[in-house]
Amino acid sequence: MDLLNAFVALSNFVLVPAIAYGSQLALGALGVTLIYGILRFSNFAHGDTMAFGTMTTILFTWLFQGWGLSLGPLPTALLALPFGILGCMALLLLTDRAVYRFYREQKAKPVILVIVSIGVMFIMNGLVRFIIGPGDQRFADGERFIISARDFKEMTGLREGLAIKTTQGLTVITAVIVVALLFWFLNRTRTGKSMRAYSDNEDLALLSGINPDRVVMVTWLIVAALATVAGVLYGLDKSFKPFTYFQLLLPVFASAIVGGLGNPLGAIAGGFVIAFSEVTITYAWKKVLGYTLPESLEPEGLVQLLSTDYKFAVSFVILLIVLLFRPTGLFRGKAV
Amino acid sequence: MSETMRNTALFAGVAALIVGTGLFQSWNAALLILNMGLISAIMALGVNLQWGFAGLFNVGVMGFVALGGLATVLVAMPPTTEAWAAGGVQVIAGLICGAAVIGTAILAHRFMAPSKLRGLVMLAILVGGFFAYRAVFDPGVEAVEAVNPAGTGYLGGLGLPVLLAWPVGGVLAAGAAWIIGKAALGLRSDYLAIATLGIAEIILAVLKNEDWLSRGVKNVNGIPRPVPYEIDLQNDPGFVEQVQGLGLDPVTASSLYIKLGYAALFTVVLVLILVAAQLALKSPWGRMMRAIRDNEVAAQAMGKDVTRRHLQIFILGSAVCGIAGAMMTTLDGQLIPTSYQPLRFTFLIWVMVIVGGSGNNFGAVLGGFLIWFLWVQVEPMGHWLMQTITAPMADGSALKAHLLDSAAHMRLLTMGLILLLVLRFSPRGLIPEK
Numbered sequence: 001m002d003l004l005n006a007f008v009a010l011s012n013f014v015l016v017p018a019i020a021y022g023s024q025l026a027l028g029a030l031g032v033t034l035i036y037g038i039l040r041f042s043n044f045a046h047g048d049t050m051a052f053g054t055m056t057t058i059l060f061t062w063l064f065q066g067w068g069l070s071l072g073p074l075p076t077a078l079l080a081l082p083f084g085i086l087g088c089m090a091l092l093l094l095t096d097r098a099v100y101r102f103y104r105e106q107k108a109k110p111v112i113l114v115i116v117s118i119g120v121m122f123i124m125n126g127l128v129r130f131i132i133g134p135g136d137q138r139f140a141d142g143e144r145f146i147i148s149a150r151d152f153k154e155m156t157g158l159r160e161g162l163a164i165k166t167t168q169g170l171t172v173i174t175a176v177i178v179v180a181l182l183f184w185f186l187n188r189t190r191t192g193k194s195m196r197a198y199s200d201n202e203d204l205a206l207l208s209g210i211n212p213d214r215v216v217m218v219t220w221l222i223v224a225a226l227a228t229v230a231g232v233l234y235g236l237d238k239s240f241k242p243f244t245y246f247q248l249l250l251p252v253f254a255s256a257i258v259g260g261l262g263n264p265l266g267a268i269a270g271g272f273v274i275a276f277s278e279v280t281i282t283y284a285w286k287k288v289l290g291y292t293l294p295e296s297l298e299p300e301g302l303v304q305l306l307s308t309d310y311k312f313a314v315s316f317v318i319l320l321i322v323l324l325f326r327p328t329g330l331f332r333g334k335a336v
Numbered sequence: 337m338s339e340t341m342r343n344t345a346l347f348a349g350v351a352a353l354i355v356g357t358g359l360f361q362s363w364n365a366a367l368l369i370l371n372m373g374l375i376s377a378i379m380a381l382g383v384n385l386q387w388g389f390a391g392l393f394n395v396g397v398m399g400f401v402a403l404g405g406l407a408t409v410l411v412a413m414p415p416t417t418e419a420w421a422a423g424g425v426q427v428i429a430g431l432i433c434g435a436a437v438i439g440t441a442i443l444a445h446r447f448m449a450p451s452k453l454r455g456l457v458m459l460a461i462l463v464g465g466f467f468a469y470r471a472v473f474d475p476g477v478e479a480v481e482a483v484n485p486a487g488t489g490y491l492g493g494l495g496l497p498v499l500l501a502w503p504v505g506g507v508l509a510a511g512a513a514w515i516i517g518k519a520a521l522g523l524r525s526d527y528l529a530i531a532t533l534g535i536a537e538i539i540l541a542v543l544k545n546e547d548w549l550s551r552g553v554k555n556v557n558g559i560p561r562p563v564p565y566e567i568d569l570q571n572d573p574g575f576v577e578q579v580q581g582l583g584l585d586p587v588t589a590s591s592l593y594i595k596l597g598y599a600a601l602f603t604v605v606l607v608l609i610l611v612a613a614q615l616a617l618k619s620p621w622g623r624m625m626r627a628i629r630d631n632e633v634a635a636q637a638m639g640k641d642v643t644r645r646h647l648q649i650f651i652l653g654s655a656v657c658g659i660a661g662a663m664m665t666t667l668d669g670q671l672i673p674t675s676y677q678p679l680r681f682t683f684l685i686w687v688m689v690i691v692g693g694s695g696n697n698f699g700a701v702l703g704g705f706l707i708w709f710l711w712v713q714v715e716p717m718g719h720w721l722m723q724t725i726t727a728p729m730a731d732g733s734a735l736k737a738h739l740l741d742s743a744a745h746m747r748l749l750t751m752g753l754i755l756l757l758v759l760r761f762s763p764r765g766l767i768p769e770k
Contacts, residue, residue: 042526044395099756111393111525115690116759118395118683122752125679129745246678250537253530261526305466309545316534320519323527 006291008160012149013287018279019272020168020237023175026271027230028248029255030182030264031223037199037262038219039100041113046227046252048124051245052091053228054235055132057084058139065141073143073166081232088224095120096220104216121246128242137240140167160287167236178229179268182222186264191218199262247312251278254315258322260329269330274315282308343698343767350705357713364588367595369712374602375664377704380688381609381697382656387686388695388769389622390649391629393525396516396532398681399539400654403512404505404661405671406543409550411501412560412666413493416483419548423479424491427548430473437465480548490551498560502605502662509658510651512539517650522643536682543673556671563597566590598667605663606701609656613697625649626695657685679748684711687755693765702767710754711747718746 028050035043043049060080070076099120103113145151146169149161186192191214198205198215206212231245238244255274259266284302293299306313322329354373358366379397386392441461448454481489512535520531544552569575569590579589616622625645628635632642665671684707692703722743729736758765 042529044529099760102760111391112759112763114393114526114529115686116756118686119752119755119759122679122683122687122748122755124752126745126748126750126752129748130742133742134745243677247537250530250534254534257527257530307545309541310538312534312537313541316531316538319534320531323523323531324519327523327527 002291005158005160006288008152008156008158008162009287009291012160012162014276014279014283016162016164016168018276020165020171020233021279022272022275023171024230024234024237024271025251025255025275026268027175027178027226027233028252029259029267029271030179031226031230032252032256033259033262033264033267034219034223034226036256037264038195038215039104039113041110041117042253042261044114044117044249045095045121045124047246047249048121048128048242049088049092049224049227050231050234050248051128051240051242052124053084053088053224054231054240054245055084055128055242056087057081057228057232058132058137058235058240060084061139071142074170075140075142075167075236077139077141077232077236078170081229084232085225085228088228089221091124092220092224093217096216125242125246132242134242137235139240140236142166160291165237167233171233171237174229174233178226182226182264185222191215195219250312251275251315254319257319258329260331263329263331266329266331273330274318277318278311278314281305281314282311343702346702346766347698350702350709353709354705357709363592364595367592367599369709371595371598371602371667372664372712373705373708374599374606375660375667376685376688376708377701378602378606378609378660378663379657379685380692380700380704381606381613382653382660383685383689384653384692384694384697384700385613385616385656386650386653387689388697388700389617389625389629390646391525392521392646392650392653393529394532394650394653395529395678395682395686396534396536397657397685398676398678399532399536400509400512400657401661401664401681402536402539402543402673402676403508404502404658404663405665405676406550407505407508407658407662408498408501408559408665409556409671410493411496411504412498413556414495416488416490416492419480419483419488419491422483423476423548426472426476427480427491430469430476433472434465434469437461437469440465477546477548485547485554488551489554490548490556497562498666499562499601501666502659505662506655506659509661510655513651513654514647517647521646521650533678533682536678540673540676543671543676550671550673553674555673557669559665559669559671561669562601562666563594566594569593602663602667605659609659610697610701617697684751687751689765690755691758691765693767693769695769696765696767699765699767699769703765706766707751707754710750714747714750715744718743718750721746 028046031049032043032046035041035046057077057080060083061075061077064070064076064079069079071079099116100113103116108116143166146164146166147155147162149163152162153159184192186196194205194210195215195218197208198210198212202212205215231240234245234248251274255270256267257270258273259268259270282304284304286299286302286304289303290298354366354370357369379401382400383394383397386394441458444454444458444461448457480491483489516531516535520528523531543550546552547554550556566587567590570586575590575593576586579586582589584592624635624640627638628640628642628645636642688703688707689700690703691707692701693699719740722739726736726739
């Protein structure tokens with residue numbers, strides 16, 4: 001019985017949040033890794049791209065809420081999501097046309113593109129703050145929980161409750177669907193295959209008649225979709241604040257690098273590695289240990305390895321360890 | 337000759353902008369811009385050392401600046417004797433213990449043959465060491481933070497003159513740069529970028545959470561100054577008489593006097609660093625750095641130790657940023673960890689370097705002044721612009737209110753736009769590298 005309680009507590013505080021957070025990071029990291037694979041630079045504006053897509057979605061959510069539209073138990077944001085994605089796609093295509101294309105044609109060094117993306121980051125950041133303001137926005141509506149802690153306790157008679165928020169369930173389901181679609185697209189369709197070919201060897205791909213402009217455009221479209229979905233899921237789960245999204249850049253990049261930059265499978269694995277380590281290291285283990293250990297060994301303190309404010313440190317340390325011992329990431333990524 | 341003329345004209349233009357602020361707004365505002373401009377110019381010089389000389393992509397400037405700020409607290413604040421008595425020694429012992437654990441693990445890694453056993457031994461040392469460290473460290477921290485938490489609750493500093501903090505800030509930043517450089521230099525440029533971005537966040541997390549060190553988010557106020565206090569000047573009959581002889585109000589005059597004092601101090605530091613950087617650029621060492629930047633393989637073939645040189649210049653550049661950070665905290669007279677934002681302290685410095693001209697020290701200085709001026713002045717300009725745009729709109733309309741409220745965010749947009757425009761149309765900056 002105690003072990004069961006321990007497992008429920010563990011699921012409630014570690015497994016469920018980490019899986020949800022990991023899915024969000026994985027989606028973000030997929031965007032970073034795709035840009036890296038195809039456009040060959042680290043996009044510092046990715047966090048703000050996520051913020052922009054989310055902001056557009058929030059604006060549409062408010063509009064729909066104003067019209068009285070809703071999805072019942074599901075958040076209205078799901079209905080607004082396609083419009084958010086479209087908005088984000090428009091912005092990214094515009095940025096590519098106005099900014100990145102010039103440097104691509106010049107064959108600029110990757111680090112120049114990184115600096116350019118910093119400029120884009122400033123503009124997107126300013127744009128988002130300009131339109132929606134720098135404050136916190138909560139836009140989740142509908143049913144809050146799939147199972148609330150109290151229902152779970154009543155159902156099972158356990159002392160520990162297990163709460164699964166609707167947004168957490170939604171995150172995982174959406175992430176699975178999006179990732180499945182992405183891999184189907186990359187592996188089965190002609191455009192997807194040409195993208196992979198372009199990423200593997202640009203010269204050979206060009207030689208075999210692949211249109212680079214088309215590949216780049218499709219990449220931006222996919223990245224816009226991924227970034228918006230990741231951003232909206234994160235915002236539903238927690239809340240939307242432009243600065244938080246900017247800060248997500250670090251764990252997202254850590255996920256992409258840990259998995260191996262340019263490798264989509266690696267990005268997903270990296271996302272979960274980072275999320276699980278962040279949550280387990282900053283979680284206070286007192287409760288779980290209290291159930292599993294014999295009474296005499298029960299810990300007095302919280303058994304929290306690091307305070308939650310150090311979660312960035314966790315992703316960073318993992319990043320460093322991977323870089324030191326396996327510079328191309330867990331799943332061999334590219335090294336340009 | 338025309339080049340010198342052009343550059344002089346550019347500097348004169350920026351000077352005119354600042355003087356114009358003095359004439360049309362107030363001299364107080366102009367001197368504020370000048371002082372922060374001087375500090376920004378030093379930060380830009382630091383980044384220029386790394387990026388312009390050596391092509392190292394450091395986006396952790398904020399962390400090094402914050403470490404400089406920490407140095408002012410550690411050097412200049414009076415020590416909290418009760419806190420030292422309560423747990424100071426234990427905190428220090430905890431830190432030494434932590435460092436010893438990491439040292440042992442590194443030694444184990446170095447001197448044991450690569451095997452499963454080595455991994456296990458290292459893991460055992462690190463995990464066991466972590467708990468040992470926490471066991472020593474935590475009670476000490478608790479004891480220190482319990483001492484008068486509303487007033488002090490931290491160990492305090494050494495009570496030394498604040499000017500001493502400036503070089504110490506440089507040393508602290510150099511130490512952090514050494515650690516990060518050891519780990520991440522020699523990897524690809526993007527990796528260094530992410531690693532520095534991470535270390536900056538961690539340094540900030542430490543400043544925000546380790547209350548025993550710098551009071552965390554409770555801030556440290558009243559850091560001693562290298563210049564007199566306004567109130568003392570106003571109470572000094574000699575000073576009052578003198579300024580009244582000049583026809584100035586003593587309150588305004590004292591504030592101007594203090595700011596001019598800071599400006600003089602900062603100018604000395606800027607000139608020293610600028611001269612040193614110029615000498616370095618023109619020396620064989622500077623030529624070697626640029627050779628490495630332009631072609632690493634060729635430089636390696638000539639027998640240059642690229643990784644070591646990179647580490648060297650990375651440490652130097654970060655130290656300069658640390659000095660500037662210490663100066664900034666001295667100017668503010670307080671350390672507020674929450675005020676450090678990456679957009680303001682990392683990426684804005686990058687805009688300064690790129691706009692000014694990477695690889696050229698004078699360019700970095702010019703960029704520092706110009707971009708700082710814009711950063712300050714774009715807000716009122718944005719407000720004015722918004723008022724002009726919204727003037728025909730009906731009063732009380734939601735859009736008008738929103739536009740007026742959001743004018744403050746124009747500065748990020750403007751900075752991004754400036755960066756992109758310069759990169760596109762004048763990628764070598766206002767004063768290009770020779």
